[in-house]
Amino acid sequence: MKVAVLGCGSVGSQVVRLLLEQADDLEARVGARIEIAGVAVRRLNAPREIEVPDGLLTTDSAGLVARDDVDLVIETIGGIEPARSLILRAFEHGKSVVTANKALLAEDGPTLFEAADKAERDLYYEAAVAGAIPILRPLRESLAGDRVTRVLGIVNGTTNFILDKMDTAGSGFNEALDEAQELGYAEADPTADVEGFDAAAKIAILASLAFHTRVTAADVHREGITEVTAADVKSAQEMGSVVKLLGIAELVPSPGFETVASATSSTSGGGSDQGGVSVRVHPAMIPRSHPLASVREAFNAVFVESEAAGQLMFYGPGAGGSPTASAVLGDLVTVARNRLAGTRGAGESAYADRRVLPMGETVTRYHVAIDVDDRAGVLAAVATAFADHGVSIQTVRQEGRGEDAQLVVVSHAATDAQLSATVKALREMDIVREVTSVMRVEGGDE
Amino acid sequence: MKVAVLGCGSVGSQVVRLLLEQADDLEARVGARIEIAGVAVRRLNAPREIEVPDGLLTTDSAGLVARDDVDLVIETIGGIEPARSLILRAFEHGKSVVTANKALLAEDGPTLFEAADKAERDLYYEAAVAGAIPILRPLRESLAGDRVTRVLGIVNGTTNFILDKMDTAGSGFNEALDEAQELGYAEADPTADVEGFDAAAKIAILASLAFHTRVTAADVHREGITEVTAADVKSAQEMGSVVKLLGIAELVPSPGFETVASATSSTSGGGSDQGGVSVRVHPAMIPRSHPLASVREAFNAVFVESEAAGQLMFYGPGAGGSPTASAVLGDLVTVARNRLAGTRGAGESAYADRRVLPMGETVTRYHVAIDVDDRAGVLAAVATAFADHGVSIQTVRQEGRGEDAQLVVVSHAATDAQLSATVKALREMDIVREVTSVMRVEGGDE
Structure with a gap:
């Protein structure tokens, strides 16, 4: 051969x-x-x-x-x-x-x-996602008899290194990026990593395999980490969480399975009867107790939820010549065996042909920190803003600081459209001095 | 079909x-x-x-x-x-x-x-090891172009649940076992789990695949967790470690690669020119920073080290009807596809035919806690006992407690024969009141 x-x-x-x-x-x-x-x-x-x-x-x-x-x-x-x-x-x-x-x-x-x-x-193409970590083959073959419902991936080592430094050393984004560049974890032009392009490519590949649907990088809602601040990281720490850049691919049940779905929400795109998928890359707060929270430095990990298997995690080096070569050679052995046997492995599987949901329809949760005047009625006004947009609140923490106060609100699950409209309304309120941190919350109870 | x-x-x-x-x-x-x-x-x-x-x-x-x-x-x-x-x-x-x-x-x-x-x-037979976790296919296929050097597995959920309770709640073994039985994590007759038989079967299967060598349950050195005490767990905590029941499979370099190997050590068994493998199940202390340390309750995880890929970990539910069925169905899809294509997957790979080393030849490290008289010369005498058996010491911690003192010694790497002979010698020393804890140390620097 x-x-x-x-x-x-x-x-x-x-x-x-x-x-x-x-x-x-x-x-x-x-x-x-x-x-x-x-x-x-x-x-x-x-x-x-x-x-x-x-x-x-x-x-x-x-x-x-x-x-x-x-x-x-x-x-x-x-x-x-x-x-x-x-x-x-x-x-x-x-x-x-x-x-x-x-x-x-x-x-x-x-x-x-x-x-x-x-x-x-x-x-x-195992080496295309998460370097040496065997993840495509498990999705494509090991879980072929199961129904994958969610994939959460830390699939970019550069951004994980930066966020880890911000978490452990209290660095700001620029300081952590400088350190990543000095150590060779980030390139001179870090755009592909810090703006989430690299992670978007990888979650598109993972989503395609997990959901038997064609998902390309252009379908992925993408937000990078350049706007993550030391205040965001501190706010996450205060609620027992950590900020990670996640690639997320979720199976969204078809409208028939939802109790409050309106019939009109399923008119666009093909395959809506089978439900859809949400595929996105953005920073998110996850609880420290989540297995992904302990993924440190430039390591990668992919967390998979499926109906029968439950929760699985695959962890390892996500880049580097030698780890990536290991994944390439593993594929080579399979491909060479197939060739000797005169056969081939399974090709693309895109039979499910699911709709990729726009970000606004995606269901998520928000963490919002707000500087407000410290006077009576403020909490009621803020709570009303959430309620007006149909968003219910999971927890509120209020901290007086003299003339002003900080309110930290974590919402229950709602659509991203509802949540972002809530934040927009908060920004326009007189009693709100500043919305200091807005970040999605993943990996916990809804 | x-x-x-x-x-x-x-x-x-x-x-x-x-x-x-x-x-x-x-x-x-x-x-x-x-x-x-x-x-x-x-x-x-x-x-x-x-x-x-x-x-x-x-x-x-x-x-x-x-x-x-x-x-x-x-x-x-x-x-x-x-x-x-x-x-x-x-x-x-x-x-x-x-x-x-x-x-x-x-x-x-x-x-x-x-x-x-x-x-x-x-x-x-993916479902035979670690339930839903895809681990056999990654070893057999994804890592087929790499050289696996070590597999460390938490492959028995019952014992991990018991040890986790002992760690987090300070329970003794019997108390933790009772709780495991009440919650359905342990059977009425817990022998297969707590004595390590179940883990031994699984590590034999993992070792066979990782090292392309036939390893059966009878080849596996096996120690269970029934003798792990609350004192052992506390001692582990004091050195920033946690006690886990590990299935361990290690590639041992051939004598030609070792600097101190004696020619006579490689005369027994076949395939000694290629080195050998050590395959064992026993409780061990691992550092809290090791990825396996955070595997809680009845979860399983398999940590794999290979030359090119580095360190990988596979985590998930290790038992249960539905997770195990997921693994079975994944295999079924592959086997059915093969059958349709008139082909079959790779069969057994045992070409390497490596020798399985006896436990005495296995290189490991010991943690030993000793109650001694608190008087001059005691530390020197204990240190001499280690030196007499060719074992060098990594750390010693001494704590006076009135008339007696506790010495905690962690060794550098040595053969299990050297280490167990050292412990035997310590037990016979007049100044040693009691050897209160002996446990192997894994997952750290040697």
Whole structure:
């Protein structure tokens, strides 16, 4: 069996290293020797983490993926192009493909899945989400006999590192970002991480698998962590919670299952009879007792709730060349075995075709901290603002501070539209000096 | 596709329920309708959790597994016989098998694997270890391109519940066991759980998959939790640790990789050139900062270390009818897909054939608490006892209490033979009034 490796950066070089170092074990596990046919790079003389054996490096990636002696292609280039064209070309030439490319899968997965189906070849991509953590295979296979109802993921290590620093060291966002950059956890341009683009791509992939529905990055409501303040973090601590950037994918029951649903809420989009899914990325407060709360530093974890299995969590390193290469090689063994057996694994499963709900229809809870005048009637006025929007209150904490007071309100579950309208109304009230913190609350009782 | 379900107890009844309730989803995921051919039970009129549709119940299990129209067999009876004979009979008649039977797999797995190979059919058993937690598939497939070096598992919910109560409520063992029995977490005869037999079966299965080596329950060094005292738990708390019953499977480097190995230590058993594996179940102190330390109540978790992926953890409910049924159904979907495609998954992988080390050769660390006379020279004498056995000391804590004192010693890594000989020597010393706590230390720096 011959494998072409595209890219020789931090992931590609570790893939090559493992292919060489573990060759005997891989042979025993696959049932055939896996040899490297070539390693496609942009520049032959660039500095690399490993020494690639003589004669394997090539700049002709299009030629490599089409070579007759190549059976399998591993794509570690990342980004949309040329990765997409090379993968499609690989399928056209009957190769099986393993990729770590979350951006491409989240943007244009269906094109790849259709090409794989047409070629009757495998497309595996465990490494695209949460690095070394086996999460796609469990969702796709282990939970295939169950009904997944919710996925909560800490799927971006950079933002978790920053929020963890803000929590443990009391840093502000900029200070924590500086430290993350110094330690190599954040890039010089941190936009993809701190604005939630990376997490959005990953939760789109997770949602697609969990709910058997096509979800792309464009469907994901996305909020980053740049506006999370030290005050938000402190407010979370005071209620026994911690702020995390969560990727969330939830199954929303069909209107028929809801007691208060209006018939008109299910007119847009397809598949509304089966209910819909909410897919989003935003910072949220979760209780310290939640298993995700103890995910520290740059680690990743994915928490899965399903009807029969209950609550599961998968934890580990979410990035890094060597962990990501482990996930790539795991896929490679499966794909190579399938090829030897003349078969392929399950392709895309999108039969459920559920509607992705707009954020306004998503049911969530808010934590709102408000500076108010400290005088009679203030609490009643604030409570009325919530009630006017149909939002009921779970807890209120009031703290006098001389002339003013701070009110911290945690709501019960309501739609995001109701909740954000409540906050807008609060901001317009005379007695409200400032709304100092607004954040969603997840992972607790509703 | 027709499936025969053997047993209709807490797992079997939930399997039947899910097969009926999720029939449409299962059909979409498998590509064929899955129908129940029959449900084999001992007594037709026994009380059951669910209503089995008319005509499906039968007492003729041997007849059911041999029926021509049956494609797949799910075994949820448990225990050695008649489960083994029925599974072997199923293979003889060309059926694929899914089982949740840890005891049978750990005692006589090879017989089953060979029967599956001979019949060219699948044998899947995710539900046998850690209930709903997907752990066998990740070990077998996701990590197939990596080298697993260690598996630490909290794989028995009953003992974790008891130890958690001892930790949080300060209960003694008997008190905590009573509570576990009242709440249904422990059986009237708790021997299989509290003496570690259940955990031993599970770690044998995990070790086999992780190290591509046959490990049976008989190979596992086993110590239960009946001798864990409130004093042990308190002593753990004082050093920032918690007591857990761990199933441990470790890859031990071959002698060539060790600097101090004697040539004579590798003469017994086969495969010594490849090193060996240590497979054991015993209570151990782990630091509170370790991800396994926060596994509370009756939850399970498996912590996996591998060369490329680093540290991974898989967490969830380790038992219960519905979670276990989720794992069974996940396997069923895979096995049914394979059958439709005319193929099968990877069979047993035991090519590495590593030696299982005796406990005495296993490298570990001890925590020892000793009541001693409070006089000059005592610490020197105790330290000398450790040194005489080649054991170096990591930390010592001494606490005067009037006429006597307590010494708490945590060793560096040494063989279990060296460490237990040290404890034996301490017990024989005049200045030692009592060795009050001896426990292994895992999950930290060595």
